[in-house]
Amino acid sequence: MTEDILALIKGNVIQGRVTQDDEGFDEGVVGQPGVSELTEKALARGIGLRDIINKGLTEGMDIVGQKFEAKEYYIPDMLASAEAVGAAMEILEPHLAKSGIKSKGKIIVATVEGDLHDIGKNIVSILLRGAGYMVKDLGNDVSPQTIVAAVIEEKPQFVGLSALLTSTMIHMRDTIQALTASGLRDKVKIIIGGAAVSEKFAQSIGADGYGADGFQAVRVTESLSSSKENKGGDHG
């Protein structure tokens, strides 16, 4: 029985179905329970959180990744799966907190001041959610002060900044300086991306990482996660 539900969660992650009303990749699945319903059911049955996450969600996402690599899946397929995982994580979050299992961490994302480009940032957010991070999206045209306030409020481990314009990339530096001035710089890892910026620029403004696309965004965050744990930094 346990195995069945986990297999169904995994299968529906692959299908990219959040609820029973969703279409999947294959025809004729509308009406059958989606990842949200299945996750609730798994919790009700007392299935372990680790199993739901590892054998259901993560294994499903791994296969989605393979299908994407094989060019069978496109981004909207992948995002549907990521959304399903995100929905499940939201259901699991209160239980995770209680059980002492740590989520992968929280990241604040924003497009910097003066910049309205948000398509790339939105993709990054969804993929990070799909990878199991808690994502707080502050939107576009976000000032350094707003980001500082959000870091104080949300206590994230990561801040992701996006800029697509030559005229706005400089506000990434301003944001980092504002975080430094508020004594928050060493509480967070800062990751940047967007068409205007580069690895070199990231180094020049003292960011911790750069991602050229959504997948790299996840990879960089994961690699900084492990170094983060080593450092053991936390919000005091």
Added chain:
Amino acid sequence: MIRKGLAGGSFKPLTEESIDRIHQTAMRVIEDVGFEVNSEIALELFKGAGAWVDREKHLVRLSRKRVMELIEMAPSEIRLCGQDEKHDILLGGQRVYTGTGGTALYIYHPDTGQKQLATLDDLKRIAKLVEQLDNIHLFMLPTYPSELPVEQVDVNRFFAGLDNTTKHVMGGIYTLDGVKQVIRMAEIIAGSGERLHQRPIISMITCSMSPLKMDRHYGDLVVTIAQAGIPLVCPAEPLCGATSPVTLAGNLVIQTVDSLTGVLLTQIVNPGTPVVFGSVSASTDFRDLKYLAGSVEMGLLNAAGAQIAQFYKLPFYATGGMTDSKVLDAQSGYESALTSLLCALAGANFIHDAAGLMEFALTTCYEKYVIDNEILGMVMRAVEGIAVNDETLAFDLIKQVGPGGNFITAKHTRHFMRDEHYQPSLSDRDSREEWEARGGKTTWERAAEGAKEIIANHNYSLPAAVRQQVLSEIADIVD
């Protein structure tokens, strides 16, 4: 022979019924869904003009009757002037013109294979180049000077254009003060404010935020520019599957609504303001949702946009002629040619981005201007079509030459050959032996030589007295 302003319209991706259905759906969106306006001034203006306004949501809805009345007020023809009158262009109808586009982040050097952030000097050099390339009719400011603070960007970009080419200069703008400085500079160059209105040597571009949104800053800019009466494009850039429905028809609905919102606002601010209906519609790569600049769907969308603009009797700004390729190769050639050709044959009035852009519109390249100049010459020849009359049918000549004769020595041949057939300036038509003897150069190698020669040997700059006045009055200009 320079071909410009010829009438297109032979390619019609939309039937009349399709145009009507797109129009009806767009009107339903404006009436029932509405669009968000985040500029307070703009919101007030819409309210004053009879729109239903929800202040909390910043939402504006208008009746289709009111929409059509406002569209009626907008001129259906707009003259964009060059400093030299021979470069004037008259947007409207199905007349076709081409131009550069922007605003690329990088400049690519094929000889080193490197790209770098573009500078003001790049902008000036490209202006010099475009001044000499006859099939590029309008100069749209193609790069952003990465070394300047944003407050100095607007006036320096426009100065770089006006001081290096006599073609019309169009450009995006960044700050309100910048807009005012640019207008002041253009007044000095035109002779007076009055003269600038009679002969607008500049025009400006803002943007809507698809889907269905007008940003605060750009709303304010539209109001300022319309008040000044400077010709304005307020294009929308819906991307299939990202900021519009994935279907081409759905994209065209968003495209129509979002471009009209700018048109409507200008007519409320200042009835009769010269405003251009603009499309930057495009598709995305579903592998990563990257913006695509060279897809055949982009060609279709912008050709269809031309038909929709013709339906509203508004001048049209289309997007075509770019490539996603990182180098100058077969892909850069076929994507650039195909997308500009589709727009041109549909009678798109001004095809922007038609020269110089590669790599998803992120990068510009000197050599590509020279290559695109050749493509656009061929495109304009295709627009011209086939003239059929007694002289071109040539019955008398055929009778005179008779069976088994030839036409090589006929006066008719000499008379028509140069104009009837496009004469390339870059393409290789040498025999293999000749081509090898000349160094066996590829297209981009020949284009590089052309670009270097033009930039080294041709120099336009503003008349000395005018230039001096501009420099002394406008302190921010970096000379």
